[in-house]
Amino acid sequence: MHIVVCVKQVPDTKIIKINPKTNTLDRRSAPAILNPYDAHAVQEAVRMKRLIKNVYISVLSMGPPQANAIIKKSLEIGADEGYLISDRAFAGADTLATSYALSKALEKIASIRPIDMILCGKHAIDGDTGQVGPGIARRLDIPPVTNVIEVTELSEKDQTVVVKRKLSGGYQLLRIQMPCLLTVEKEINEIEYSPLPNMLKAARYEPVVWTVNDLQDVDRTQLGLKGSPTIVGKMFTPPKHEGGKRLEGSADEQVKDLITCLLEEKKELFYVK
Amino acid sequence: MPEKFDVIVVGAGPAGTSCAYTCAKNGLKVLQIERGEYPGSKNVMGGVLYRKQMEEIIPEFWKEAPLERPVIEQRFWMMDKESTVSFGYKGLEWGKEPYNNFTVLRAPFDQWFAAKGVEQGVLLINETVANECIVENGKVVGVRTDRPDGDVYADVVVLADGVNSLLGKQLGFHKEFRPDEVALTVMEVINLSKEKINDRFNLEDNQGCTIEIFGDSTKGNLGTAFIYTNKESINIGVGTTLSSMIKAKLKPYDLLDYLKNHSMVKPLLSGGESAEYLAHLIPEGGYHSVPKVAGNGVIVVGDAAQLVNAIHREGSNMAMASGKMAAEAIIRAKEKNDFSEASLNSYREALYNSFIMKDLEKYKDAAHTFEHHPQYFKEYIPMVNQAMSKFFTVDGTPKREKQKQIMRSVTGTKGTFKVIQDVYRAWKAVK
Numbered sequence: 001m002h003i004v005v006c007v008k009q010v011p012d013t014k015i016i017k018i019n020p021k022t023n024t025l026d027r028r029s030a031p032a033i034l035n036p037y038d039a040h041a042v043q044e045a046v047r048m049k050r051l052i053k054n055v056y057i058s059v060l061s062m063g064p065p066q067a068n069a070i071i072k073k074s075l076e077i078g079a080d081e082g083y084l085i086s087d088r089a090f091a092g093a094d095t096l097a098t099s100y101a102l103s104k105a106l107e108k109i110a111s112i113r114p115i116d117m118i119l120c121g122k123h124a125i126d127g128d129t130g131q132v133g134p135g136i137a138r139r140l141d142i143p144p145v146t147n148v149i150e151v152t153e154l155s156e157k158d159q160t161v162v163v164k165r166k167l168s169g170g171y172q173l174l175r176i177q178m179p180c181l182l183t184v185e186k187e188i189n190e191i192e193y194s195p196l197p198n199m200l201k202a203a204r205y206e207p208v209v210w211t212v213n214d215l216q217d218v219d220r221t222q223l224g225l226k227g228s229p230t231i232v233g234k235m236f237t238p239p240k241h242e243g244g245k246r247l248e249g250s251a252d253e254q255v256k257d258l259i260t261c262l263l264e265e266k267k268e269l270f271y272v273k
Numbered sequence: 274m275p276e277k278f279d280v281i282v283v284g285a286g287p288a289g290t291s292c293a294y295t296c297a298k299n300g301l302k303v304l305q306i307e308r309g310e311y312p313g314s315k316n317v318m319g320g321v322l323y324r325k326q327m328e329e330i331i332p333e334f335w336k337e338a339p340l341e342r343p344v345i346e347q348r349f350w351m352m353d354k355e356s357t358v359s360f361g362y363k364g365l366e367w368g369k370e371p372y373n374n375f376t377v378l379r380a381p382f383d384q385w386f387a388a389k390g391v392e393q394g395v396l397l398i399n400e401t402v403a404n405e406c407i408v409e410n411g412k413v414v415g416v417r418t419d420r421p422d423g424d425v426y427a428d429v430v431v432l433a434d435g436v437n438s439l440l441g442k443q444l445g446f447h448k449e450f451r452p453d454e455v456a457l458t459v460m461e462v463i464n465l466s467k468e469k470i471n472d473r474f475n476l477e478d479n480q481g482c483t484i485e486i487f488g489d490s491t492k493g494n495l496g497t498a499f500i501y502t503n504k505e506s507i508n509i510g511v512g513t514t515l516s517s518m519i520k521a522k523l524k525p526y527d528l529l530d531y532l533k534n535h536s537m538v539k540p541l542l543s544g545g546e547s548a549e550y551l552a553h554l555i556p557e558g559g560y561h562s563v564p565k566v567a568g569n570g571v572i573v574v575g576d577a578a579q580l581v582n583a584i585h586r587e588g589s590n591m592a593m594a595s596g597k598m599a600a601e602a603i604i605r606a607k608e609k610n611d612f613s614e615a616s617l618n619s620y621r622e623a624l625y626n627s628f629i630m631k632d633l634e635k636y637k638d639a640a641h642t643f644e645h646h647p648q649y650f651k652e653y654i655p656m657v658n659q660a661m662s663k664f665f666t667v668d669g670t671p672k673r674e675k676q677k678q679i680m681r682s683v684t685g686t687k688g689t690f691k692v693i694q695d696v697y698r699a700w701k702a703v704k
Contacts, residue, residue: 193419193420193421195420195422196424197276199401199420200396202398203396203397
């Protein structure tokens with residue numbers, strides 16, 4: 001069985017700064033990391049490999065040459081092979097163009113080794129769109145299942161997988177025919193501490209790098225900036241959440257203060273038309 | 274089956290990387306293990322990198338390494354509460370090739386240096402802790418890391434695991450530190466615009482300045498403070514021996530705060546924005562604290578071997594030189610295929626014949642002397658300040674009379690005999 005995990009290099013948004021003038025991310029201000037949801041996707045593939053042995057895990061990424069780092073990271077977690085598509089022609093892609101480029105790379109990977117399952121993180125932490133995974137599935141005409149929180153059954157014989165899908169207030173249990181594409185939530189697993197042999201392998205590993213010329217049947221007008229109809233109309237930094245008002249003193253005083261506050265400052269709440 | 278390398282280097286600081294780089298360059302199969310997220314992420318130093326020892330590893334490194342500013346001026350302050358006596362040297366020859374030293378930020382610099390090692394063929398893994406040396410038949414044969422299936426083997430293990438070398442302790446090479454063998458240094462990186470730095474320190478864009486501060490910077494305790502200029506930030510820090518801190522009940526962060534708000538220092542930092550806060554132990558035990566540096570299948574370098582010259586604030590250069598000497602000894606051992614202590618002791622010999630151990634030997638009693646006789650920092654620095662103030666204040670007193678008054682106040686408070694004794698003792702400690 002062959003699982004391909006699509007991974008993305010993102011700035012660590014926990015520490016990133018925002019340029020106050022342009023409202024864009026100052027990418028130099030934060031280290032580039034493997035998108036955390038994608039790390040869970042790789043870990044899930046590793047878990048499946050442990051479950052049914054005969055699993056081969058490839059990872060695929062699109063990005064600049066530095067994205068090598070996250071492919072190596074994926075190998076530390078336990079992937080077997082890594083592919084990077086890297087070309088100026090891909091630059092400036094929105095989710096539509098990205099899913100197109102990735103689907104072309106996936107076709108090429110499938111020609112080397114047929115793919116049974118594609119895993120993605122539920123979204124990248126720098127864009128939060130969650131569109132690339134389903135976009136790839138649509139282009140490859142396979143079922144997309146988003147927000148997976150558990151893979152409960154995996155049958156190589158029937159070529160099916162049973163998953164729990166997160167819904168608000170519950171979950172949905174689905175049996176899906178492979179090949180399929182799953183996007184995973186963080187709670188699907190815990191990232192394990194990688195064994196030393198994986199670390200050594202990753203440190204030595206050089207990913208397979210493809211340019212646009214290495215891919216087949218590519219319509220170049222659908223790539224990069226040219227293939228990206230998305231227009232960012234406006235960007236703004238959400239105002240910082242200001243802490244609430246804290247009432248102190250004895251219980252009586254606090255109640256009194258609260259009443260005053262409600263009646264004086266929040267009059268509109270009690271306004272009757 | 275665990276892998277076997279020629280050399281495993283534990284730690285990716287200047288010592289470890291110099292050793293790994295030199296070994297790999299000479300065709301050895303090297304594994305370097307770093308506990309931090311990346312080389313430099315856990316490393317702290319004031320920020321002066323010396324050209325000479327770095328150049329011996331990577332010639333003309335200044336053309337590509339991420340450096341801050343070449344240091345063209347070194348100032349020394351003897352600081353009292355509201356005054357300072359300063360001297361120093363500024364020379365433009367230090368601002369051009371081959372330079373003397375540079376200010377650096379460790380995180381980018383160590384990453385760059387380690388990447389040069391990787392270019393030479395070093396296999397570098399991060400986020401991995403070497404928990405212990407694997408010892409078989411009295412010989413170190415590898416390390417056990419904290420990872421699953423974490424054993425890995427080598428002919429020689431190089432301990433470049435820093436000041437608190439746990440592996441060195443495990444092997445019994447050195448004991449727990451005494452509090453007077455280590456200094457605790459705290460520092461802050463303060464962001465400040467290039468223009469402000471240039472104005473305040475009288476510099477051009479590609480010129481740097483270092484200030485070493487004695488006296489009230491440590492509230493009179495044995496230790497120093499420093500201010501170094503980066504491109505667009507300032508490193509300010511202060512350190513004293515752990516024993517002084519304990520004795521004077523000083524908290525390191527209070528001391529740094531005191532320094533930052535000192536009337537002599539505050540204007541230099543004004544308007545700056547704190548970017549990073551760091552603390553680290555520095556091995557300052559000197560000559561007598563240097564542990565066993567070579568054993569069967571093992572070599573100790575850099576801070577782990579206590580190679581720091583506290584008086585001249587040299588450390589990273591000694592680390593690099595020791596790393597290189599270790600590599601050379603390993604290469605010789607490899608040729609003979611003999612990794613015993615006797616064979617690896619050629620490193621010890623090289624070390625003791627080099628500037629490193631000669632300098633440490635020269636100052637072997639200095640820290641001890643100054644720690645046991647606190648009057649140098651507590652009394653003489655204020656005294657010098659008062660003398661200067663008196664001498665340069667124009668108040669109609671004849672200069673000869675002023676000199677007499679100054680001498681009287683010096684010998685008057687201490688007694689001529691004691692002053693002579695103190696001067697002799699200080700001279701002996703550093704001669």
